[in-house]
Amino acid sequence: MARGVRRVWTALLGLLGLVAVGAIWEGYKAIGPDDGVLIGETRVLPRTTDLAMPHLLDMVRRLGEPVTSAPGAEPLWRAVYDAASTSFGIAAVGWLVGVTVGLLLALLMQRIRLAEYGLLPWIVLSQTVPLIAFAPVVRRWGNQIEIGTWEWPPWLSVALIASYLAFFPVAVGALRGLQSPARIHTELMHTYSAGWWATLRSVRLPAAVPHLLPALRLAAAGAVVGTVVAEVSIVYPDGIGRQLITFAGQASGDPAKAWAPIFGAVALGLVAAVAVSLIGLLLRNYRRGEAL
Numbered sequence: 001m002a003r004g005v006r007r008v009w010t011a012l013l014g015l016l017g018l019v020a021v022g023a024i025w026e027g028y029k030a031i032g033p034d035d036g037v038l039i040g041e042t043r044v045l046p047r048t049t050d051l052a053m054p055h056l057l058d059m060v061r062r063l064g065e066p067v068t069s070a071p072g073a074e075p076l077w078r079a080v081y082d083a084a085s086t087s088f089g090i091a092a093v094g095w096l097v098g099v100t101v102g103l104l105l106a107l108l109m110q111r112i113r114l115a116e117y118g119l120l121p122w123i124v125l126s127q128t129v130p131l132i133a134f135a136p137v138v139r140r141w142g143n144q145i146e147i148g149t150w151e152w153p154p155w156l157s158v159a160l161i162a163s164y165l166a167f168f169p170v171a172v173g174a175l176r177g178l179q180s181p182a183r184i185h186t187e188l189m190h191t192y193s194a195g196w197w198a199t200l201r202s203v204r205l206p207a208a209v210p211h212l213l214p215a216l217r218l219a220a221a222g223a224v225v226g227t228v229v230a231e232v233s234i235v236y237p238d239g240i241g242r243q244l245i246t247f248a249g250q251a252s253g254d255p256a257k258a259w260a261p262i263f264g265a266v267a268l269g270l271v272a273a274v275a276v277s278l279i280g281l282l283l284r285n286y287r288r289g290e291a292l
Contacts, residue, residue, distance in 0.1 A: 022056055029053050054256040059263070062256035076257065080243070080264040087227050087239040088268055090155050094162025095223040095272075099216065101163065102170025109171075110178040110204070111196065120175075127168050131226065135161050135233035154236055161230035165222035173215025177208025213280050220272040228265060240264050 029048045036052075037045035046052055063080070066073035105123065109116035138160055142152040181203050189199040231241030243261040251258035 025053070025056060029055070051252065051255045054259065058256045059259045062254075063260055063263075067257075076260050080240070080260045083238065083240040083243045083261065084264040084268045086155075087224075087231065087241065087265075088271060090159045090239065091162050091220075091223040091227040091268070091272065092275075093159040094227060095166050095220055096163075097159065098163035098166025098168075098219055098223060099170050102167040102215075102219070103174055105167070105171040106174035106178055107200075109175050116175070120172075123168060123171055126164075131161065131165070131229050132233050134164070135230045138230075139234040154234065155238075157234055158227055158230040158236050158239070162223040162226035165226035166219040169215040169218035169222065170212070173211045173218075174208055177211030178204045180211060181207045209283050213276070213283065216276050216279060217273065220276045221269065224265075224269050224272050240268060 028045070032045065032048040034047060034049050036043045036047040050058075063075070063077040065076055067076050067079045105119065109119055135157075139154070139157045142154070142157040142160075145152040178200075185203050185207075186199060189203055194202070227239065228241035228244070230236070231239040232245055236242055240261050244265065247258045247261050
């Protein structure tokens with residue numbers, strides 16, 4: 001009962017946060033200067049014109065209108081939904097690959113201490129590579145891969161970049177979780193003559209769940225961000241990332257339209273978070289002492 005009340009309260013707080021953001025937006029637009037707030041020559045708060053800050057109602061209304069004025073054009077919400085669905089599928093593939101690689105690296109580093117000393121610094125260092133510079137390189141390498149009649153599809157380059165951001169938190173979080181069991185528990189398994197695999201299955205993996213779930217959430221966020229950035233960097237036309245750039249270029253004539261893919265990207269992140277939360281529900285018996 002207490003857990004159900006807590007979930008309802010959490011949902012209400014989330015909804016209240018959205019209402020507060022909307023109120024702040026409209027409040028600032030109502031009282032803020034058209035040219036924004038300037039300190040010297042530096043603008044610290046944005047302009048409040050309809051071009052820079054459309055009304056929220058205008059943004060919502062624009063979602064129901066056609067994308068363009070061409071006859072038979074689909075509604076804007078449908079175009080955003082299709083692009084976000086494409087990006088979600090790519091991010092899901094990247095997340096799965098990243099989680100798999102991260103778990104395998106964590107298992108290797110837990111099993112072989114020398115591998116931890118050798119690999120962990122490079123895993124951390126890998127996240128310092130600028131993604132915008134890395135994405136075109138992955139695309140160029142992918143274009144050179146041909147196996148028989150099969151050619152490397154552009155979306156796979158996007159998924160690979162998404163997995164590049166997703167594997168890091170999983171590798172670090174899973175390693176910490178696999179190393180978290182108390183020594184008395186591992187020694188007890190040793191007295192039972194249990195091998196590494198039995199100890200892993202019965203002790204280390206259950207103990208790793210409270211550390212792994214936050215890592216999976218971070219991996220989902222990283223996969224979504226990596227997907228959007230990669231779509232922009234390699235000019236992948238079907239995802240929400242490229243749609244952000246395309247509609248932003250039309251903002252001078254249709255400012256409300258430019259915010260539609262932003263809403264789509266936000267919804268994409270929320271769906272990814274909910275998907276990971278469902279995994280948490282399946283593993284709820286192992287979540288005592290979860291690392292937040």
